Amino acid sequence: MLERSPLADLVEPVGDMRLDLDAPRREAGPAPIGLSIPAIRLDKSPVRAVGVEANGEMEIPGGSEIGWYRWSPALGHAGSSVLAAHIGWNGRDGVFRNLDDLDVGAVFTVHFDDGSERSFEITETAQYGKKDLPFDRVFSKDGDPTVVLITCGGDFTRALSSYNDNVVAYAAPL
Amino acid sequence: MKKAPALIVALFSLMLATPASARDASIMLAHGIPDTGVDIVVDGGVVIADFNFGEMEDLSAFSGQTLPALTVNLAGTETVALDLGDFAVPASGNYTVIAHLDADRAPTVSVFENDVSAIAAGEGRLTVRHTAAAPAVDVWANGSPAFQNVSNGEGGSADLAAGTISAEVVPAGVTEPVVIGPADLPITEGALLIVFAIGSLEAGNLGVLTQSISGLGESPSAVNTGNSPVDNGMDANVAYGIVLATAILGLAFIGTRRGAAVEA
Numbered sequence: 001m002l003e004r005s006p007l008a009d010l011v012e013p014v015g016d017m018r019l020d021l022d023a024p025r026r027e028a029g030p031a032p033i034g035l036s037i038p039a040i041r042l043d044k045s046p047v048r049a050v051g052v053e054a055n056g057e058m059e060i061p062g063g064s065e066i067g068w069y070r071w072s073p074a075l076g077h078a079g080s081s082v083l084a085a086h087i088g089w090n091g092r093d094g095v096f097r098n099l100d101d102l103d104v105g106a107v108f109t110v111h112f113d114d115g116s117e118r119s120f121e122i123t124e125t126a127q128y129g130k131k132d133l134p135f136d137r138v139f140s141k142d143g144d145p146t147v148v149l150i151t152c153g154g155d156f157t158r159a160l161s162s163y164n165d166n167v168v169a170y171a172a173p174l
Numbered sequence: 175m176k177k178a179p180a181l182i183v184a185l186f187s188l189m190l191a192t193p194a195s196a197r198d199a200s201i202m203l204a205h206g207i208p209d210t211g212v213d214i215v216v217d218g219g220v221v222i223a224d225f226n227f228g229e230m231e232d233l234s235a236f237s238g239q240t241l242p243a244l245t246v247n248l249a250g251t252e253t254v255a256l257d258l259g260d261f262a263v264p265a266s267g268n269y270t271v272i273a274h275l276d277a278d279r280a281p282t283v284s285v286f287e288n289d290v291s292a293i294a295a296g297e298g299r300l301t302v303r304h305t306a307a308a309p310a311v312d313v314w315a316n317g318s319p320a321f322q323n324v325s326n327g328e329g330g331s332a333d334l335a336a337g338t339i340s341a342e343v344v345p346a347g348v349t350e351p352v353v354i355g356p357a358d359l360p361i362t363e364g365a366l367l368i369v370f371a372i373g374s375l376e377a378g379n380l381g382v383l384t385q386s387i388s389g390l391g392e393s394p395s396a397v398n399t400g401n402s403p404v405d406n407g408m409d410a411n412v413a414y415g416i417v418l419a420t421a422i423l424g425l426a427f428i429g430t431r432r433g434a435a436v437e438a
Contacts, residue, residue: 001250002213002215002218002219002220002247002252003218003219003220004219004220004223005215005216005217005218005219005220005221006219007216007219007221007236007241008219008220008221008222008223010235010236011221011222011231011232011233011235012231012232012234012235013229013230013231013232014202014229014230014231014232015229015230016228016229016230017204017228017229017230017370017383017384017385018228018383019382019383019384051296052294052295052296052394055395056294056295056394056395056396057394057395057396057397057398058295058394058396058397058398060397060398060399069394071295071296071336071363071364071391084397084399085399086399086400086401087399087400087404088400088401088402088403088404089400089401089402090401090402091402092402093404094399094400096399097404130396130398133396133397135393135394136393138393138397139393139394141364141389141391150397150399151399151400152397152398152399152400156400156402156403156404158403161401161402162398162400162401163398163399163400166397166399
């Protein structure tokens with residue numbers, strides 16, 4: 001029998017590579033379908049899962065719906081789960097028209113497709129130039145469970161049909 | 175003979191004390207030979223004992239080093255199944271070193287570099303590796319050939335929309351028999367899934383082993399949430415009302431002036 005090498009201490013077992021491909025996938029949790037923010041008079045505003053546009057931007061639904069970024073963690077799980085909606089859309093107010101009125105301490109509730117709901121409290125608000133949005137933080141896939149509400153704000157540049165800033169509210173589970 | 179390994183450990187321990195960024199490497203060792211328990215032996219000492227099919231071990235601590243007289247022995251014996259000589263472990267990059275069968279059913283070791291470059295938001299990466307004792311194959315995904323004429327030791331890689339794909343492996347150039355699969359593969363956003371075809375066609379134990387590397391995803395490039403202006407402190411419909419009211423007043427004023435002109 002050969003002796004054990006002291007080098008063995010430096011090797012870390014990683015695990016089993018025999019993925020059971022037929023096993024049911026880990027459930028991602030219930031999907032968000034509504035958002036209530038009493039402070040800005042949103043009562044079960046519709047939420048739907050969205051992804052990425054062909055140009056790499058986050059997909060945003062029309063003016064009356066809120067997009068949940070499907071590639072962000074489930075709401076309340078580790079990392080940053082992102083809910084985005086328009087401030088103004090085709091000449092009308094978007095559902096996040098008054099997001100910048102929200103203050104730290106405001107509470108909102110997310111409604112899920114299994115009938116459950118979960119409340120979050122805003123811990124920080126911020127406004128960033130579009131290019132200065134802290135993407136790594138807003139779209140973080142780990143760290144403390146955070147929900148990010150995001151819309152546009154600041155000056156409107158007509159030539160680009162776009163706002164110059166993003167308005168962001170960070171929230172923690174209650 | 176007894177002191178040499180201790181010296182090596184001391185050197186490796188020194189290296190471990192350096193910042194992680196100084197050894198920016200991930201080196202995984204995978205066992206892809208069915209039914210063959212082995213020991214990994216360095217310089218006459220067992221570094222990994224009873225290493226079995228489907229297991230993976232992290233060798234990153236050895237990155238940039240040369241492991242002297244590396245052999246793969248049948249578990250618990252001095253019978254050398256594979257003699258790899260002095261084995262240079264890559265100093266940087268992301269690698270999977272896999273013990274597997276070559277096309278002729280002889281055990282071998284291959285070193286594959288993994289593509290861990292950033293993956294666009296909404297996509298995942300699939301890498302396939304032919305490490306089985308079998309002729310060249312085609313890999314089909316969702317009913318279309320994705321990787322064609324892949325021989326033992328070769329592979330392919332593609333970034334795909336996140337979701338699930340149905341994959342199957344057939345001999346190159348034909349559509350049957352399906353030798354592996356069909357299997358649903360999870361394409362996870364921001365993650366690399368590496369699928370190794372392993373085993374032996376002749377022995378009837380072809381299968382797959384997988385390795386997943388996450389945290390490669392990029393964020394969306396922008397969040398554009400407004401294509402029309404809103405007036406600060408004034409709801410848009412109120413603003414439109416004011417515009418409308420102003421227009422009516424203006425028309426009324428012009429009407430009045432016209433009336434005055436006619437009268438004059």
